[in-house]
Amino acid sequence: MNIGHSLYSAGLVGMQNSLKQMQHAADSIAKTSDPNQDVDLNESSVEMLQSELQFKAAVMVLKRSNDMLGSLIDTEA
Numbered sequence: 001m002n003i004g005h006s007l008y009s010a011g012l013v014g015m016q017n018s019l020k021q022m023q024h025a026a027d028s029i030a031k032t033s034d035p036n037q038d039v040d041l042n043e044s045s046v047e048m049l050q051s052e053l054q055f056k057a058a059v060m061v062l063k064r065s066n067d068m069l070g071s072l073i074d075t076e077a
Contacts, residue, residue, distance in 0.1 A: 018054035
């Protein structure tokens with residue numbers, strides 16, 4: 001049961017990290033309207049796409065963890 005819990009925790013941490021990265025990228029993009037800020041729009045856009053993919057991967061980990069737990073319960077029943 002620890003493996004399922006570890007996977008679930010890893011999925012949640014992955015989601016949280018990707019959301020922080022997305023927020024950072026969004027803040028950088030918002031700064032492009034300020035001429036005093038030196039922001040690379042391309043880099044920020046790539047960072048947003050990376051965080052989206054990381055979030056999707058973390059969701060897949062959660063789904064697999066849930067599937068594993070369901071299989072264990074079915075096996076024990």
